[in-house]
Amino acid sequence: MKVNIKSWTAVAAWRWDMPEDDVCGICRSPYDSTCSKCKYPGDECPLLWGECNHCFHAHCIFVWIRAETSHGRCPMCRQEWKIVAKVSQD
Amino acid sequence: MGEHVRNMEQTIFQSVFPPSFELRPSPESIGSPSAQAEYMDAWSTATRFLELGDISLGAVESLGYAARWNSDRFPDFEAALQTLTSHGLGSNQDEGNLIEWYCFEVKRHFVTVIRPILESEWQLNVPCGEAFTVLKRTVTILTAAKDLYMYPLLIHVFPIMDTYMSTNDARQKVENRLHAIFSHHLPTKRIYDALGFVMYSTGCEVFRTFRDHGQPLLSDYDPVRNESFQHMSELVHGLREVGLAGRGAQVAFARAMDKLMGEFVIGQWVESDPYGQRHMTPALIRWIEGAFPTFMKQVLVNMADGSNIVSETDQEIVKWHEMAVARLGKARVKSLFDFITHLDVSTGGLMDIKDYIATPATRSQLTASFSQQLSTRLLHAGTATTRILDVYIYIVRAFKVLDPKGVLLDRITRPVRRYVRDRNDAARVIIWSLLAEVNHGAPLESTPTMSSEIAREINSLELETVAIAPVEDVDWDNMTWMPDPIDATPDYKKPASEDVIMHLLGLCEREVFIDEVKSILGEHLLRVEGGQFINETRLLKLFTARFGADKLQACEVMLKDMETSRKLTWPIVRTEAYRAASRSTPGRPRFKTHIVSSFFWPQLLQEVFDIPQPVDRLCKGFEQGFKKVKPNRRLKWLPALGRVTVELELKDRRVEEEVPTWNATVINAFGSTNSTAPVSYTVEQLAEDLSMKPFFVRAALTFWAAKNVLYERNGTFTVIESLNDYGNLGPSQPVQSVQPAEPEEEKPNVDTPVHRQMILAMLTNHGGLPIERIHMMLKVVLPTFTFDADELGHLLVTMIGDEILVNQGGLFSLKR
Numbered sequence A: 001m002k003v004n005i006k007s008w009t010a011v012a013a014w015r016w017d018m019p020e021d022d023v024c025g026i027c028r029s030p031y032d033s034t035c036s037k038c039k040y041p042g043d044e045c046p047l048l049w050g051e052c053n054h055c056f057h058a059h060c061i062f063v064w065i066r067a068e069t070s071h072g073r074c075p076m077c078r079q080e081w082k083i084v085a086k087v088s089q090d
Numbered sequence B: 001m002g003e004h005v006r007n008m009e010q011t012i013f014q015s016v017f018p019p020s021f022e023l024r025p026s027p028e029s030i031g032s033p034s035a036q037a038e039y040m041d042a043w044s045t046a047t048r049f050l051e052l053g054d055i056s057l058g059a060v061e062s063l064g065y066a067a068r069w070n071s072d073r074f075p076d077f078e079a080a081l082q083t084l085t086s087h088g089l090g091s092n093q094d095e096g097n098l099i100e101w102y103c104f105e106v107k108r109h110f111v112t113v114i115r116p117i118l119e120s121e122w123q124l125n126v127p128c129g130e131a132f133t134v135l136k137r138t139v140t141i142l143t144a145a146k147d148l149y150m151y152p153l154l155i156h157v158f159p160i161m162d163t164y165m166s167t168n169d170a171r172q173k174v175e176n177r178l179h180a181i182f183s184h185h186l187p188t189k190r191i192y193d194a195l196g197f198v199m200y201s202t203g204c205e206v207f208r209t210f211r212d213h214g215q216p217l218l219s220d221y222d223p224v225r226n227e228s229f230q231h232m233s234e235l236v237h238g239l240r241e242v243g244l245a246g247r248g249a250q251v252a253f254a255r256a257m258d259k260l261m262g263e264f265v266i267g268q269w270v271e272s273d274p275y276g277q278r279h280m281t282p283a284l285i286r287w288i289e290g291a292f293p294t295f296m297k298q299v300l301v302n303m304a305d306g307s308n309i310v311s312e313t314d315q316e317i318v319k320w321h322e323m324a325v326a327r328l329g330k331a332r333v334k335s336l337f338d339f340i341t342h343l344d345v346s347t348g349g350l351m352d353i354k355d356y357i358a359t360p361a362t363r364s365q366l367t368a369s370f371s372q373q374l375s376t377r378l379l380h381a382g383t384a385t386t387r388i389l390d391v392y393i394y395i396v397r398a399f400k401v402l403d404p405k406g407v408l409l410d411r412i413t414r415p416v417r418r419y420v421r422d423r424n425d426a427a428r429v430i431i432w433s434l435l436a437e438v439n440h441g442a443p444l445e446s447t448p449t450m451s452s453e454i455a456r457e458i459n460s461l462e463l464e465t466v467a468i469a470p471v472e473d474v475d476w477d478n479m480t481w482m483p484d485p486i487d488a489t490p491d492y493k494k495p496a497s498e499d500v501i502m503h504l505l506g507l508c509e510r511e512v513f514i515d516e517v518k519s520i521l522g523e524h525l526l527r528v529e530g531g532q533f534i535n536e537t538r539l540l541k542l543f544t545a546r547f548g549a550d551k552l553q554a555c556e557v558m559l560k561d562m563e564t565s566r567k568l569t570w571p572i573v574r575t576e577a578y579r580a581a582s583r584s585t586p587g588r589p590r591f592k593t594h595i596v597s598s599f600f601w602p603q604l605l606q607e608v609f610d611i612p613q614p615v616d617r618l619c620k621g622f623e624q625g626f627k628k629v630k631p632n633r634r635l636k637w638l639p640a641l642g643r644v645t646v647e648l649e650l651k652d653r654r655v656e657e658e659v660p661t662w663n664a665t666v667i668n669a670f671g672s673t674n675s676t677a678p679v680s681y682t683v684e685q686l687a688e689d690l691s692m693k694p695f696f697v698r699a700a701l702t703f704w705a706a707k708n709v710l711y712e713r714n715g716t717f718t719v720i721e722s723l724n725d726y727g728n729l730g731p732s733q734p735v736q737s738v739q740p741a742e743p744e745e746e747k748p749n750v751d752t753p754v755h756r757q758m759i760l761a762m763l764t765n766h767g768g769l770p771i772e773r774i775h776m777m778l779k780v781v782l783p784t785f786t787f788d789a790d791e792l793g794h795l796l797v798t799m800i801g802d803e804i805l806v807n808q809g810g811l812f813s814l815k816r
């Protein structure tokens, strides 16, 4: 008997390349979830890494930085917030 | 006792008819002794003349009594009567006294001669079939008796008395007295009962005969043309002539007509139309306003005071009208469950009910009656959940017609909602049904997990018309737009089907629905080979409209993942990593990956095993490509999920099947380029070679054995290269060896060694599972498993009894 596999539909789960169960320090949601404003994870609600090596939902850190009280610092380590050019892009 | 009764009768009688000696005025009041003597002589002559003696019924009926009052026999009667009347001049006392005396005489004669004859006729309850005859005979006898009693008065007494009082008045008076005597001494209750029956049966015959001609205009009907009716009319007329058509007869008639109406409405119409195909109220009203009063009036004119009652009749038609509609409605309401479950034919019956439920009283009668019907016919353990849901849909549809404002629906469906709360598969069945594919034109039957009516409703709903938010804006370009009715609910403008579905989504708790839809949608999306996901999108829109968007994010993500995967695949398959893998894969299968957002999907099957080499290469290439395209993400393969189309080239045939990945992996192991030697494996060998749990291996092998691709002997599965050879392999049949031959039974048995083995293998791999899951998996791995969840439940309970399984909080697992 010859077996021809004509089509194969596989299933794979994606997650951010972060330790499992880690949460965004701002919204406290898992990285793999979304910020409080978004509906869909992934491209629509990406993550941003800072030079201080902290990571947040992009929307969460944007809102944070825009607030005057933040003084442009990372909410976790109080260092100046600078984005690492490690943004998830196609 | 008898003495007492007789005394009683005597007392009553005397108060009505004083004995004769008291009637005779005392001669002292007359004056001179000679006048007194003359008066006494005259009295004696007159009374002797008028004596009835014991004239027999025979003589009465043959008029053989006429000679008795020949004036030749009593030449002095006229003079005596003159004497008697002259003494009482100025007052009618004396004639009265003589008449009184005569009435007493009549009573005596009637009681001694006529009554015994009639009593023998009426002694027992008259059989219905003889009622008319006996009545007729009674009328004949009484008429003859009356003729006798009136005869001497009419011939001899009244002409002389005419000087003093009007003969007509006197005659009327005496007739009244006679009638009183008759009815007092006859078993009138039986007579009126019999009369009522004759009236009722005549009515039945009249209207039944009438109905034989189909459905002509009832109001045009003239019952007088009917022969039975004429006989009955004559009878009534005869009874009236002997004073038996008074109050008692009228009551009997009223009862008979009431019964007739009931019989007519229920027996002739309602029972002949159990599924409510005809709207009967209009025809009934035509009958009630036309033929029925005609019939009534014709009878009433033959009764005493007829003319009076006829004018009342016209006023009462309105009342009858209401009564008839109420009767019809009440009877129709009893069949409401049948109407609702046969909605395609029962619109007429529903309209009758709609006509009926115009008042609060009738509406609450409807509610009470229907909830009774629901509890006896639907809401019990023997009814499948899908059936309950089907009927629920029927109810919603029916009440949209019956009560468009929806007030009743809420009340009516309360018992259903309460009951369904205890059916823990209800939410699942609803969701499965909402996701069911409907092949238009193909008949749709409900299954244990799918309600065909729900599927029908949802599929009649255009995706575009599903309102995501409550509709508030007015479409100004829509010329047919109408303002909402004052009491309309905000979602008034939603399409009918959406309304039905919304009712459905009120059946279970919001949390239950949301939990179920998450898990079902997850399984469902990975199973269907969908391009558009119309059903799934529509389901989500409805759920969002009903429960709000916040709880349904996971579902939205799952659905979006399907689309995102497609878009993402394109850049990935163009990466060098993937193209290299693809190039080195023989046969170049169409390879596709659903990339799911792990956080939002329900617990997915984590089974790991060795997928076929070429596919594994493709996966690795795909994964590298993914890392290129989405650098900050990781992929985790879920090899037990997904679908595969395999084509098997055998010596004499090709077999193509779409199967789960684990199943494809198992059959792939039997492949070889050298077709001369068929490949063989045992479950254990394959489990080890593929690093796959034996449960899946066995399930896959069973599947292919059922397809006659493999056969089993002594635990070893071998490819059937040629069906001809297979026929020569001996008596052992592959399918039978997988599923041992069972004695032929009319009913398939759920408790088989194979099923038990499957359940054990499944629970070995999975730990505790709910029954629905076991049921689903059994159906997945055993295409022959057609039992429903209840039947499976029996097997599981038996296995608990055998101390093989335990049930902990609804999860079945192996007893340790």
Ligand SMILES: [Zn+2]
Pocket (backbone or CB within 6 Å): A024, A025, A026, A027, A028, A029, A034, A035, A036, A056, A057, A060
């Ligand atoms: Zn966040």
Ligand SMILES: [Zn+2]
Pocket (backbone or CB within 6 Å): A034, A035, A036, A037, A038, A044, A045, A046, A057, A059, A060
């Ligand atoms: Zn976001």
Ligand SMILES: [Zn+2]
Pocket (backbone or CB within 6 Å): A050, A052, A053, A054, A074, A075, A076, A077, A078, A079
């Ligand atoms: Zn930081």
